[in-house]
Structure formats: structure tokens, C-alpha cells
Amino acid sequence: MHPILDDKRLLAFDLDGTLVDSVPDLAVAVSKALREQALPEPGEGEVRDWVGNGSWVLMERALNWAMGETPTPGQCEQGHRDFLYHYGLAPFARTRLYPGVKTTLDALARLPLHLVLVTNKPERFIEPILAHFGLAEHFSLCLGGDSLPRKKPDPLPLTHCAEHFGILPAQSLMIGDSRHDIAAGKAAGFATLAVPYGYNHGQPIRLSEPDVVLDSLEQLLSPVPHATRTA
Numbered sequence: 001m002h003p004i005l006d007d008k009r010l011l012a013f014d015l016d017g018t019l020v021d022s023v024p025d026l027a028v029a030v031s032k033a034l035r036e037q038a039l040p041e042p043g044e045g046e047v048r049d050w051v052g053n054g055s056w057v058l059m060e061r062a063l064n065w066a067m068g069e070t071p072t073p074g075q076c077e078q079g080h081r082d083f084l085y086h087y088g089l090a091p092f093a094r095t096r097l098y099p100g101v102k103t104t105l106d107a108l109a110r111l112p113l114h115l116v117l118v119t120n121k122p123e124r125f126i127e128p129i130l131a132h133f134g135l136a137e138h139f140s141l142c143l144g145g146d147s148l149p150r151k152k153p154d155p156l157p158l159t160h161c162a163e164h165f166g167i168l169p170a171q172s173l174m175i176g177d178s179r180h181d182i183a184a185g186k187a188a189g190f191a192t193l194a195v196p197y198g199y200n201h202g203q204p205i206r207l208s209e210p211d212v213v214l215d216s217l218e219q220l221l222s223p224v225p226h227a228t229r230t231a
């Protein structure tokens with residue numbers, strides 16, 4: 001096992017950009033929602049940079065891009081409703097697990113560790129996506145961006161998980177792809193581990209100074225941190 005796991009009892013995983021490459025399906029739903037308002041449709045490259053603060057902000061950014069001006073709350077409301085509808089029709093049609101995710105989670109789930117999932121994605125989409133990839137049983141608690149009053153980068157979802165299992169923040173690790181994961185982890189007193197392949201608004205995740213950056217989650221299973229870079 002990687003040394004960062006030595007004293008850990010709780011691992012909190014981000015979903016989008018960490019476990020799954022979900023942008024292809026998010027981009028389809030965003031495009032369909034914009035099409036309903038006869039607005040231009042973005043490519044996956046644009047959508048990739050808008051993901052990270054939950055579905056409302058995703059649609060707010062998409063509308064801003066498509067309209068060339070700040071959308072009204074009513075336009076955001078409508079766009080968000082349409083996005084949720086279309087994403088709900090196909091939340092994993094083109095979504096893929098990143099390499100090594102399944103074998104890593106299978107191995108970690110056999111250890112005396114609590115695995116939890118903390119995403120900013122709406123809670124309703126978590127179970128269908130995890131079940132599709134055979135990962136629904138791996139997590140003992142899953143929180144979405146709408147599960148609690150505040151989402152990442154606020155530490156609340158992480159402190160909630162630690163308190164739920166009676167585990168100290170110092171014995172907990174946040175694993176994610178975006179600055180919101182690292183900020184939430186640090187604010188909660190968790191150790192932080194980042195992957196560089198996900199969605200971080202086009203910025204290198206190293207700028208957030210996580211404790212560890214791993215190119216693949218599979219490196220968590222390696223006793224020698226040969227490919228580990230301290231940020």
C-alpha cells in the first residue's frame with residue numbers, strides 16, 4: 001500500500017474526473033438543455049472546464065457562454081431543470097471508469113477502511129452510476145452536492161463523513177481531481193491526494209498543493225511510491 005494510507009481509516013473519493021470520465025454525458029445534457037432555448041451548443045472541451053461546482057453552476061456557466069451575458073435566475077432555473085431531465089435519461093451512456101479504478105476500489109474495499117463518496121453532483125445520479133460500474137457496494141456513505149446545506153470546497157461533507165464514523169480528520173484522506181476537493185480536504189483537516197487527469201477548470205492541480213499527486217489511483221496499491229510526486 002502507498003505510505004499515505006498507513007495511518008488512515010477513512011478514504012473520501014470524489015466522483016467526476018477522479019473515478020469516472022463523465023464529461024461526454026454531461027456535455028450531451030448541457031447541449032440538449034441549451035438547444036431547448038435555441039442557444040449555441042458547446043463542445044466537450046468547454047464543458048470540461050465548467051464541471052466542479054455542481055449542476056446549477058455548470059448550467060449557469062453554460063448559459064453565460066451561450067448567451068454572452070449573465071443569465072437571469074429564471075433562465076438558470078429553466079436551464080438547470082432541462083439539464084437534470086436530459087442527464088437523468090442517460091447518466092452513463094458514454095461515461096467511462098478511469099484505468100485502474102475498479103481494481104483499486106476492489107482491493108481497498110477488502111481492507112479495514114471506510115470508503116465514502118463525496119461528489120458535488122446531485123445525489124440522485126450517484127447510485128445509478130456506481131451501480132452501472134459495479135461499485136455501489138464499495139462505499140458505506142455517498143453524499144451529493146445537494147445532500148447537505150453546503151458542498152465542496154466547504155469542508156462540511158467531509159467533516160460529516162468523519163463524524164458519522166467517529167474517525168478523526170487526521171486519520172482521513174480526501175482523493176480528488178479539483179481544487180474544490182483539495183480545499184475541502186485541507187479545511188476539514190484531512191490529508192489530500194490528487195489525480196492530474198480530471199477536471200480542474202484547466203489548471204494544474206499541483207497549484208492547490210495536495211499532499212500527494214498520483215498519475216493513477218492504482219498507485220495507491222503500490223508499496224513503493226516510485227511514481228509519487230509530492231506537490
Ligand SMILES: O=C(O)COP(=O)(O)O
Binds near residue numbers: 178
Ligand atoms: O458535479 C460537479 O460539478 C463535479 O462533481 P465532482 O465533485 O464529483 O467532481
Ligand SMILES: [Mg+2]
Binds near residue numbers: 014176177198
Ligand atoms: Mg471531480
